[in-house]
Amino acid sequence: MGFLEQLPATPGSGAVGEGRLALEAVGEAVAKGLAIIRGGTGKFAKPLEEFATSGSRATSELAAEGAVARQAVGAEARAINAANEAAYRLGTGAKPDKAELLEIIKSIARDPSKIKYAGASFGKALSKNYRKTFLDANPKLEGEVVVHHAAEQQILKRYLGLVAKEEMHSLQNLRGIPKSLDNLLHNKIFRYEWDEFYASHPQATRQQVLDYVAYIDKKYGHLFNPPIGG
Structure with missing residues (x-):
C-alpha cells in the first residue's frame, strides 16, 4: 500500500486530515506563486514589447538615415564627376549655349x-x-x-x-x-x-x-x- 493509503480514512482527522491540509496549502501556495509569476510576466510583457518595438524602430530609422546619407554622397560624387566632365569639354574649346549651360547646371x-x-x-x-x-x-x-x-x-x-x-x-x-x-x-x-x-x-x-x-x-x-x- 502507498503511504497515503495506509493513513486513517476519516476526512479532517488524524494524519490524513493534516496531510491533506498540508497538500492543499502547498497547492494554494503553488497556485498563488504561479499567479504572481504570470501576473509579473504580464506586467513586463508590455514594456518588453515596447522596448523591442522601439529598438526595431530605432534600427529602421538608423538604416533609413544611412540610406539617405549614402544617396547624398552618391549624388554629390556624380555631380562632381559631371562638373569635371563639363570643365574638360570647356577646356577643349566647347562653347555651350544657354540651354546646354542649364543642362550642365542641372547635372552638377x-x-x-x-x-x-x-x-x-x-x-x-x-x-x-x-x-x-x-x-x-x-x-x-x-x-x-x-x-x-x-x-x-x-x-x-x-x-x-x-x-x-x-x-x-x-x-x-x-x-x-x-x-x-x-x-x-x-x-x-x-x-x-x-x-x-x-x-x-x-x-x-x-x-x-x-x-x-x-x-x-x-x-x-x-x-x-x-x-x-x-
Whole structure:
C-alpha cells in the first residue's frame, strides 16, 4: 500500500486530515506563486514589447538615415564627376549655349532646399590682399584653388555703398574653387547666376545679396574647396 493509503480514512482527522491540509496549502501556495509569476510576466510583457518595438524602430530609422546619407554622397560624387566632365569639354574649346549651360547646371547642382547651411555673411578684412587672407586660413590649398568672391566684386559698382571693400575681401566672403573648375564655375555658371540676379534686382538690399550668396553656396558648395553646406 502507498503511504497515503495506509493513513486513517476519516476526512479532517488524524494524519490524513493534516496531510491533506498540508497538500492543499502547498497547492494554494503553488497556485498563488504561479499567479504572481504570470501576473509579473504580464506586467513586463508590455514594456518588453515596447522596448523591442522601439529598438526595431530605432534600427529602421538608423538604416533609413544611412540610406539617405549614402544617396547624398552618391549624388554629390556624380555631380562632381559631371562638373569635371563639363570643365574638360570647356577646356577643349566647347562653347555651350544657354540651354546646354542649364543642362550642365542641372547635372552638377544640389537641391538648395535640402542643404543645411547657417547662411552667408560678411566680415572685416584687415588687408586688400584677399588671396592671402584666404590662403592664410587655408594654407594647404596653396596652388590648388582660385580664390573667388562669393558676393562678387561687381556689387561694389552696381550697388554703391551697399557693401564696403573690407567686407567684400573678408574671409567670410571668399571661396576656394579648384583650378580645374574655375573656368566652368567662375566664368560660366556664376556669371549666369549673377546676371540673373542683376536682371531681377536693379536695386538690392544687403540681405537680398546675402540670401543669393547663400543660395549659390547651397547649390554649388560641394564643388568648393573647402566645401560649404551639407
